Amino acid sequence: MANINEVAEAAGVSISTVSYALSGKRPVAPDTRRRIEEAVRELGYSPNAGARMLAGSRTQIFALTEPLRKDTHAPTHMSFVLATAVAARRNDYDILLLTDEQAQAGMSRVAANGLVDAILVLDVAPDDARVALARQIATPTVFIGIPDDNEGLVCVDLDFEAAAARAVDLLADAGHRSIGLVGQTDTAYVKSNFPPRVRASVLARAAERGLEVAYGTTGKKHADRAAARRTAGQLLDGGATALVLHCADEAHAAVLAELDARGLRVPEDVSVISVGASFDLSALSVPVDSIPLVPEESCDLAVDLALEMLGPSRPEPGLRLIPPTYESRGTIAAPPGSRPSGAAAD
Amino acid sequence: MANINEVAEAAGVSISTVSYALSGKRPVAPDTRRRIEEAVRELGYSPNAGARMLAGSRTQIFALTEPLRKDTHAPTHMSFVLATAVAARRNDYDILLLTDEQAQAGMSRVAANGLVDAILVLDVAPDDARVALARQIATPTVFIGIPDDNEGLVCVDLDFEAAAARAVDLLADAGHRSIGLVGQTDTAYVKSNFPPRVRASVLARAAERGLEVAYGTTGKKHADRAAARRTAGQLLDGGATALVLHCADEAHAAVLAELDARGLRVPEDVSVISVGASFDLSALSVPVDSIPLVPEESCDLAVDLALEMLGPSRPEPGLRLIPPTYESRGTIAAPPGSRPSGAAAD
DNA sequence: TTGAAAGCGCTACCAT
DNA sequence: ATGGTAGCGCTTTCAA
Numbered sequence: 045m046a047n048i049n050e051v052a053e054a055a056g057v058s059i060s061t062v063s064y065a066l067s068g069k070r071p072v073a074p075d076t077r078r079r080i081e082e083a084v085r086e087l088g089y090s091p092n093a094g095a096r097m098l099a100g101s102r103t104q105i106f107a108l109t110e111p112l113r114k115d116t117h118a119p120t121h122m123s124f125v126l127a128t129a130v131a132a133r134r135n136d137y138d139i140l141l142l143t144d145e146q147a148q149a150g151m152s153r154v155a156a157n158g159l160v161d162a163i164l165v166l167d168v169a170p171d172d173a174r175v176a177l178a179r180q181i182a183t184p185t186v187f188i189g190i191p192d193d194n195e196g197l198v199c200v201d202l203d204f205e206a207a208a209a210r211a212v213d214l215l216a217d218a219g220h221r222s223i224g225l226v227g228q229t230d231t232a233y234v235k236s237n238f239p240p241r242v243r244a245s246v247l248a249r250a251a252e253r254g255l256e257v258a259y260g261t262t263g264k265k266h267a268d269r270a271a272a273r274r275t276a277g278q279l280l281d282g283g284a285t286a287l288v289l290h291c292a293d294e295a296h297a298a299v300l301a302e303l304d305a306r307g308l309r310v311p312e313d314v315s316v317i318s319v320g321a322s323f324d325l326s327a328l329s330v331p332v333d334s335i336p337l338v339p340e341e342s343c344d345l346a347v348d349l350a351l352e353m354l355g356p357s358r359p360e361p362g363l364r365l366i367p368p369t370y371e372s373r374g375t376i377a378a379p380p381g382s383r384p385s386g387a388a389a390d
Numbered sequence: 391m392a393n394i395n396e397v398a399e400a401a402g403v404s405i406s407t408v409s410y411a412l413s414g415k416r417p418v419a420p421d422t423r424r425r426i427e428e429a430v431r432e433l434g435y436s437p438n439a440g441a442r443m444l445a446g447s448r449t450q451i452f453a454l455t456e457p458l459r460k461d462t463h464a465p466t467h468m469s470f471v472l473a474t475a476v477a478a479r480r481n482d483y484d485i486l487l488l489t490d491e492q493a494q495a496g497m498s499r500v501a502a503n504g505l506v507d508a509i510l511v512l513d514v515a516p517d518d519a520r521v522a523l524a525r526q527i528a529t530p531t532v533f534i535g536i537p538d539d540n541e542g543l544v545c546v547d548l549d550f551e552a553a554a555a556r557a558v559d560l561l562a563d564a565g566h567r568s569i570g571l572v573g574q575t576d577t578a579y580v581k582s583n584f585p586p587r588v589r590a591s592v593l594a595r596a597a598e599r600g601l602e603v604a605y606g607t608t609g610k611k612h613a614d615r616a617a618a619r620r621t622a623g624q625l626l627d628g629g630a631t632a633l634v635l636h637c638a639d640e641a642h643a644a645v646l647a648e649l650d651a652r653g654l655r656v657p658e659d660v661s662v663i664s665v666g667a668s669f670d671l672s673a674l675s676v677p678v679d680s681i682p683l684v685p686e687e688s689c690d691l692a693v694d695l696a697l698e699m700l701g702p703s704r705p706e707p708g709l710r711l712i713p714p715t716y717e718s719r720g721t722i723a724a725p726p727g728s729r730p731s732g733a734a735a736d
Numbered sequence: 737t738t739g740a741a742a743g744c745g746c747t748a749c750c751a752t
Numbered sequence: 753a754t755g756g757t758a759g760c761g762c763t764t765t766c767a768a
Contacts, residue, residue: 045502045504045528047744047745047746048745048746049745057754057755058754058755058756059745059746059747059755059756060747060748060749060754060755060756060757061753061754061755063746063747063748064747064748064754067747069747069748070748070753070754071753072753072754073753073754076753076754088502090499090502090503091503091745091746092444092503092504092744092745092746093443093449093500093503093504093505094440094441094442094443094444094449094504094505094744094745094746095440095444095744095745095746095747095760096440096745096746096747097439097440097443097444097746097760098438098440098441098443098444098744098745098746098747098759098760098761098762099745099746099747099748099759099760100746100747100748100760101747101760103439103440105486108487112468112471112472116468118464118465118467118468119464119465121464121468122458122462122464122467122468125458125487125489126458126489126490129487129489129490129492130489130490133490133492133496138486138487138488138496138500138505139486139487140451140484140485140486140487141454141471141475141484141485141486141487142484143471143472143475143476144472144475144476144479146475146479150479150484153436154439154484156391156434156436157436157437157438157439158391158438158439158440159439159440159484182391265673267613267639267640267643269615293613294613294640297613327611393760393761393762394761394762395761403738403739404738404739404740405739405740405761405762405763406738406739406740406741406763406764406765407737407738407739409762409763409764410738410763410764413763415763415764416737416738416764417737418737418738419737419738422737422738437761437762438760438761438762440760440761440762441744441760441761441762441763442761442762442763443744443762444743444744444745444746444760444761444762444763445743445744445761445762445763445764446744446762446763446764447744447763
């Protein structure tokens with residue numbers, strides 16, 4: 045590994061000129077620059093990371109804290125990690141992984157030893173212990189997800205409340221009077237931050253719109269198809285003419301299988317809309333309408349905020365809620381037996 | 391963030407003594423040490439990471455390169471990442487994530503700028519492009535998985551060949567004359583390194599033992615239960631009295647469901663053994679016998695090797711195959727209609 | 737048992 | 753447009 049001195053010598057310039065030629069922070073004569081670039085190539089020079097961290101003010105590393113609990117939904121999580129890494133790299137940043145017990149201990153550690161410029165928090169729990177840590181440390185921290193106590197924090201997330209409300213509105217507008225919510229796993233409502241938000245918003249908006257609403261979870265495991273089918277069945281038995289799906293990939297498939305088994309067509313007999321899904325819905329047996337959770341949106345924004353927090357104009361603390369987008373695929377229609385759409389009044 | 395000078399001053403010693411007190415690389419008088427430790431605590435001192443990287447010879451960071459392809463099985467992958475991070479941290483190392491296109495580009499980059507002490511390679515493909523990179527760079531690299539061309543590389547993995555052969559032996563010894571292999575997804579046999587190894591070994595050992603053997607994949611997606619059931623059905627229709635399962639969680643469940651649907655009991659009517667599973671098999675409707683893949687074993691060993699490669703006694707290149715372990719749960723028995731066990735000869 | 741000081745390889749300020 | 757150089761905060765000789 046060649047160092048800056050060798051490059052300078054090879055190019056016949058001083059090391060400061062090499063540094064400036066590479067950073068572009070000072071104009072360099074075209075010819076000089078050419079010679080430097082050639083020397084860099086010849087020698088395979090790359091500025092030493094440790095030296096840059098020490099001399100410069102940036103480490104070019106973000107920490108990503110993620111407990112990786114057993115109940116973490118792996119595919120969704122992977123999407124977020126990937127999206128974060130890509131967004132970070134686009135801004136010349138690397139990602140340092142803080143998992144397991146290091147999700148917490150590591151935050152203090154890397155904040156104290158200056159290994160990272162900022163910390164991104166994934167897999168946020170309603171009562172997340174990392175909230176307290178974030179307040180203690182000086183390192184800029186961005187939450188991807190909203191903990192209950194978020195006072196003074198910078199948080200990014202899909203506006204799940206708006207997404208859920210929108211789904212209810214779409215169904216209500218189509219004429220449905222009774223809907224069901226097929227929710228996440230039982231533990232998700234304790235360990236994760238957004239399932240309760242969706243549930244609360246669906247229930248609240250349904251009440252506002254005067255709809256009957258019921259909900260059920262999808263069992264203990266993400267892959268518990270039987271529980272998903274059972275829940276969907278119960279909601280339908282209870283009179284629901286439309287289902288809001290806020291659950292895993294497998295559960296979506298299971299619900300559609302249950303509808304199929306009952307000879308119910310979508311959307312003629314039952315309307316279906318998915319909220320907050322981050323997987324490919326078009327691969328389902330029936331591509332359903334969706335208000336998706338797009339990991340790239342959250343993660344891009346989180347990285348942008350982290351970057352801003354390093355600059356002079358520190359952004360305000362507070363929630364950054366990403367407006368939901370509705371993807372129509374024709375799985376919402378008027379409930380069976382209703383008058384043609386357009387006349388909703390009595 | 392206090393620095394070593396402030397600690398030294400507060401403790402009334404020189405900075406070298408502080409350094410030695412913390413590193414333990416030189417004896418320090420008990421009383422001196424006490425004063426230093428107190429100063430460290432008071433000031434919340436933590437040695438600057440960049441300065442250590444520059445002055446010392448170690449960065450205390452490993453890179454973990456993982457493409458995170460769309461077809462990567464997320465849960466299994468997550469287990470490996472977690473196991474790697476834990477093993478690394480146990481040795482005072484952090485993990486830097488290199489995903490997506492950075493899985494390759496990042497290797498050269500961090501090797502060139504000295505950001506990491508070693509590189510761990512995950513999600514190894516048979517014809518992995520990272521093999522060539524590993525040979526080019528000076529940074530020690532450990533593969534967790536075995537690429538086809540592994541000459542001169544340090545690779546760690548479960549001995550899948552032995553595991554598969556063992557499974558066949560167990561079934562042959564129990565008296566089975568015709569077995570079936572329920573394999574991974576179609577793409578896994580192209581993109582991943584171990585599925586072909588298992589398949590080849592099962593077929594080879596079956597031939598050696600004079601068994602009839604057939605195999606089928608589990609479709610395009612990991613969660614394709616229908617494909618898994620179909621494959622299991624075909625194998626049984628073909629006369630198999632025992633099944634070797636080398637597939638995803640969902641596929642295991644699907645196969646058991648197919649057996650159940652056919653009214654076949656395990657192990658009275660069909661024997662079942664799982665090979666290379668890294669999830670919790672005891673959670674299945676029928677806890678099946680297993681020769682598991684244990685991420686912790688591979689990752690611990692990989693980290694140990696990486697550490698060794700940093701020392702003076704560089705380990706030999708070559709494969710480190712972890713001997714498989716058989717977990718019996720009573721799902722292997724003699725095939726139906728066979729004479730009582732013990733008498734196999736004719 | 738301890739201290740002084742020479743780097744590690746950069747960045748960025750001060751000169752010219 | 754370029755060069756000289758003072759740090760950044762630590763590790764590790766060399767001395768005492």
